[in-house]
Every structure is written in C-alpha cells, then in structure tokens.
Amino acid sequence: MTTPLICPSILASDFAKLGEEVRAITEAGADWVHIDVMDGHFVPNITIGPDVVKALRPHSHLPFDVHLMIAPVDPYLEAFRAAGADIMSVHPESGAHLHRTLRQIRTLGAKAGVVLNPATPIEGLEWIMDDLDLILVMSVNPGFGGQSFIDDQLRKIETIRVKLDRVGHPAILQVDGGVNDKNYHKCIAAGATAMVAGTAVFKGGPSMYASNIKTLKGL
C-alpha cells in the first residue's frame, strides 16, 4: 500500500495565527497545505480569499492545494494562481463549462482538480480525463469542517480507482471531509492517494500535529 499524501485543511487551524499554523504543519510532515475557499453562496460559509493565500505563501514551501467552493469560479482563477495556488480544484456545479475551467487552470500553470460532492455522479469524468491532475471525492457535504465521514463515498473512490487503473491514468485521488484515525485506512484501501484532514490534524494543538499526521499516513 502506498503512503498517502496528507493535506491538512487549515479550516481547522487557529485563524488568529494562520501563518504560524501553516509553518507548524509544514514542519510536522504535511505534504500539501489544503486551503478551503468558501463564498457564502456556493456553500453556506465564508472563509479565505486570494489576499490571505498570498499572505500565507511565504510561510511554507509546500504545494498550496486550493479547494474552490465559489460560484462563479472562473473570474477568480487568475487571482488565486497569482497568490500562490499550485493545485486548484473546482466543483462541476460552480460554472457552466467545466472543461474550459480545467483548461484555464492548466494554462495558468497550476494542476487542475475536479471535486465530486457526495451526490455528484462520476459519469461526467470520462469527458474531462485528459484535462485532470486530481479527482477529489467529498466525503462530507462541503461548507464546514468537523462533519462525519459519509461511508458511501468509499464505493465512489473504489469505482474511480478501478477506472484510473484501467487506463493507467496518473491522477491523484483525494478524499476530503471527516477523515480521521478510524477511517483513514478504509480510504487508502479504497484507492485514495491523498487525504485532506482538518480536525484530525489540528486536534490537540501544535505539539500533536506531527503524530496526528503520522497516524493518518499509517506509520
């Protein structure tokens, strides 16, 4: 079994100390920094904009994995890329032309990800495979941290894993929402290669980050 990438979601960090928190997870062995961008319209919560991403950029050399939960998303891609986003993941529901959006992300020099909500079917993936670096399966409905993992989504991960392997597609298969020390191994067994975790990484404060990350890696 391969060791998954751990992508702590800073949504669960102390927002009064964001720079410190990003440095702390970087030193604790995180692979990517997952940044949840919410607009209070596509999802019922408001979080981080490009200026905050830009301010955080000097605090870590790790890839910034920016999960865009905003609609429309297209007008903001350039700003997030300029602010330091390395991976930008979008929901099909956040714009009329997903294919164009994914191409635009790559044209900007970032890796392109598509995010599937719990109710979003996987059938549409077939037509965007050539334009994808990452597929993110949401194991909660997006909008908030600290929700419970929806077990059904393991079947979605498994199905996508089979499809990727069948054609040798190199996309990263990421899971986001409610990932913890009780279910991480199920995500890995289903074929996920990257796991987002907010609550499970930040619980216990900075002295726990390294051991929390190690646990999720199965080490």
Ligand SMILES: O=C(CO)[C@H](O)[C@H](O)COP(=O)(O)O
């Ligand atoms: O995209 C998200 C919510 O929309 C977050 O990345 C996710 O909820 C992570 O937090 P937790 O691990 O606490 O569930």
Ligand SMILES: [Fe+2]
């Ligand atoms: Fe997320």
